[in-house]
Amino acid sequence: HPNLTPVAGSELKLSTTHEIDEIYARLHKTFESGVTRPLAYRRTQLLQVGRMLQDNHTLFEDALLADLNKPRIETTVAEVAHLVTSVVNAIDNLEEWAAPTPCPTKETWRSAWGATVHKEPKGVVLVISPWNAPLVLTVNPLIGAIAAGCPVVLKPSELVPTFCELISRLIPQYLDPAAYAVIKGAIPETTHALSLRWAHIFYVGNSRVGRIVATAAGRHLTPVTLELGGKSPVVIAEDIGEAEMDVVARRVWHAKLQNAGQICVAPDYALVPRSKMARFVEGLKKAHREFFPDAQKNHPLTGEIPLGNIINRTHHARLVDLLRRTKGKVVFGGETHEEKSVAPTIVTDVSVDDVLMEAEIFGPILPIIPVEDVDGAIQILNSKDNVPLVIYLFTNQEDLKHKFLERTRSGQLVLNDMIIQLVVHEMPFSGQGESGYGSWFGKATFDVFTHFRGTVNIPFSEEKGLEGRYRPYTEDKYEA
Numbered sequence: 010h011p012n013l014t015p016v017a018g019s020e021l022k023l024s025t026t027h028e029i030d031e032i033y034a035r036l037h038k039t040f041e042s043g044v045t046r047p048l049a050y051r052r053t054q055l056l057q058v059g060r061m062l063q064d065n066h067t068l069f070e071d072a073l074l075a076d077l078n079k080p081r082i083e084t085t086v087a088e089v090a091h092l093v094t095s096v097v098n099a100i101d102n103l104e105e106w107a108a109p110t111p112c113p114t115k116e117t118w119r120s121a122w123g124a125t126v127h128k129e130p131k132g133v134v135l136v137i138s139p140w141n142a143p144l145v146l147t148v149n150p151l152i153g154a155i156a157a158g159c160p161v162v163l164k165p166s167e168l169v170p171t172f173c174e175l176i177s178r179l180i181p182q183y184l185d186p187a188a189y190a191v192i193k194g195a196i197p198e199t200t201h202a203l204s205l206r207w208a209h210i211f212y213v214g215n216s217r218v219g220r221i222v223a224t225a226a227g228r229h230l231t232p233v234t235l236e237l238g239g240k241s242p243v244v245i246a247e248d249i250g251e252a253e254m255d256v257v258a259r260r261v262w263h264a265k266l267q268n269a270g271q272i273c274v275a276p277d278y279a280l281v282p283r284s285k286m287a288r289f290v291e292g293l294k295k296a297h298r299e300f301f302p303d304a305q306k307n308h309p310l311t312g313e314i315p316l317g318n319i320i321n322r323t324h325h326a327r328l329v330d331l332l333r334r335t336k337g338k339v340v341f342g343g344e345t346h347e348e349k350s351v352a353p354t355i356v357t358d359v360s361v362d363d364v365l366m367e368a369e370i371f372g373p374i375l376p377i378i379p380v381e382d383v384d385g386a387i388q389i390l391n392s393k394d395n396v397p398l399v400i401y402l403f404t405n406q407e408d409l410k411h412k413f414l415e416r417t418r419s420g421q422l423v424l425n426d427m428i429i430q431l432v433v434h435e436m437p438f439s440g441q442g443e444s445g446y447g448s449w450f451g452k453a454t455f456d457v458f459t460h461f462r463g464t465v466n467i468p469f470s471e472e473k474g475l476e477g478r479y480r481p482y483t484e485d486k487y488e489a
C-alpha cells in the first residue's frame with residue numbers, strides 16, 4: 010500500500026509536456042500492436058480495476074476526506090461500491106457487448122451479403138474528469154474504455170490533488186502501463202493534451218470548459234462526450250399529501266446535502282405550489298434535525314459532522330455572494346465559515362429572475378420558487394433555454410407523469426425520488442443541450458468508446474442479381 014499524505018494543490022507534481030507526449034506515443038504504439046483487443050486482456054484489466062478499488066478502498070476514502078472533507082461512507086457507497094458494481098457488470102456482459110451483431114435484411118436476396126456490425130475499439134482515448142466525485146467520474150469512463158479495448162489517458166482534476174497523486178500511483182501499479190496512464194495537469198497541461206489527436210474525448214465538468222473541449226476536438230474531428238451540469242429542478246405537485254411531504258422533504262434534503270450540494274444531479278431549486286411551501290419547509294427542517302441529531306453539539310460548520318467542504322475559495326466566495334445578493338428569504342441556515350463551509354440553507358419566495366436562478370448553484374443552498382400550480386412550474390421550465398440534466402417530479406398522478414414526459418425536456422426524468430437513477434447501470438445517463446450530450450453508464454459507456462463498423466461480404470456468385478446496376482441501363486434489365 011502506498012502511504013497517503015494529503016497533497017496541497019500547489020504541491021501537485023504536474024506532468025511535463027514531454028511526459029504527455031511520451032505517454033501519447035506509447036499508448037498509440039500499444040494500440041497499433043493490437044494487444045488491448047482480445048477479450049481475455051480486457052477482462053484481466055477490468056479485474057485489476059476491481060482489485061485496485063478493493064485493495065485501496067481506505068486510501069480512496071482518505072484522499073477524498075483530505076481533498077473534499079467527504080464523509081467516508083459517501084466515498085464508499087457512491088464511489089467505490091458503485092465502481093465495483095460497474096466492473097462486475099462490464100465483466101459479466103463483455104462477451105455480449107463485444108459480439109458482432111448481424112443485421113438481418115428484409116429482402117431474402119440480400120441475406121447472403123452477411124451484413125454485420127463489428128464492435129471495434131476506437132483507439133487511444135482521453136478522459137478529463139472533475140473534482141466533485143473524482144473517483145467515480147475518472148474510473149467509470151476507464152471501465153467502459155477498457156471493456157471496449159481502448160488504451161486510455163486519464164486527466165483527473167487538479168483541484169483534488171491528493172486523489173490525483175493517488176490515482177496516478179495506483180494505475181501503473183495495477184494496470185498495464187503500456188495501455189493506461191494518468192496525466193496530472195491543470196489548464197496548461199490539459200490544453201496541451203487537447204491539442205493532440207485522440208480517438209475520443211470524454212469530458213465531465215462544467216459547460217464553459219465543455220465548449221473549450223468541443224472546440225479543441227473539432228480541430229481533429231474527434232468525437233466527444235460532454236457530461237455537464239446545470240440547474241436540475243424539483244417539482245412538487247399539488248396532490249402531495251401531508252404525510253407524503255415529509256418523505257419528499259427527506260429525499261430532497263438528503264440529495265441536496267450530498268457532497269455539500271456539489272454533485273451534478275443535485276436538486277438545484279424547487280418549484281412548489283404556494284399552498285404547500287410552508288409545509289415543505291417544515292419537512293426540510295424536520296429532515297435536517299433527523300440527519301444531524303447532534304447539530305447543536307457538532308454544528309455543521311464547525312463540528313465533526315462532515316458535510317463536505319466547498320471545493321475552493323472561488324466557489325465559496327461565489328456562494329457567499331449569492332446569499333448576499335438574493336432577494337429571497339433565508340429561512341434556514343445562511344451562515345458561512347472560514348472560506349470552506351456554507352451551512353445547509355433554505356431560501357423561500359425566490360423569483361425566477363433572482364440571482365440564485367442565474368447559474369448552477371453547486372452548493373448546499375436550496376431556493377424555493379412558489380408557483381400557483383404544476384402548470385405554472387411547466388411554464389417556468391419551458392421558459393428557459395437551458396435543458397436541465399434532471400427533472401425531479403413528485404406526484405401520485407399518472408397523467409401528470411406523462412404530461413412531464415411530453416411537455417418538458419431534460420437529460421432524465423426521475424419520479425418521486427432523488428439521485429437514485431445513478432444506481433441503475435442499465436439505464437443510459439446523459440444530458441441534453443447545455444447539460445451535455447452522449448450517453449454513458451454500463452453498456453452505453455462501452456458504446457461510447459466503440460466504433461460500430463458495418464461490414465458486408467458479397468459473394469461473387471451474386472453477380473447475376475446485381476446486373477441492374479451496370480450500364481447500359483437498358484429496359485430489359487428492369488422488367489422483372
Ligand code: NAD
Nearest residue numbers: 138139140165166167196199214215218236237238239273
Ligand atoms: P473542474 O474545475 O475540476 O474541471 C473539470 C476538468 O476540466 C478538470 O480536469 C480540469 O482540469 C479541466 N479544465 C478546467 N479548465 C480547463 C480549461 N480551460 N481547458 C481545459 N481543461 C480545463 O470541475 P468543474 O467543471 O467545476 O466540475 C463541476 C461541474 O461538472 C458541474 O457543472 C457539474 O454539474 C458537472 N458534472 C457533471 C456530471 C455529469 O455526469 N453530467 C458529473 C459531475 C459533474
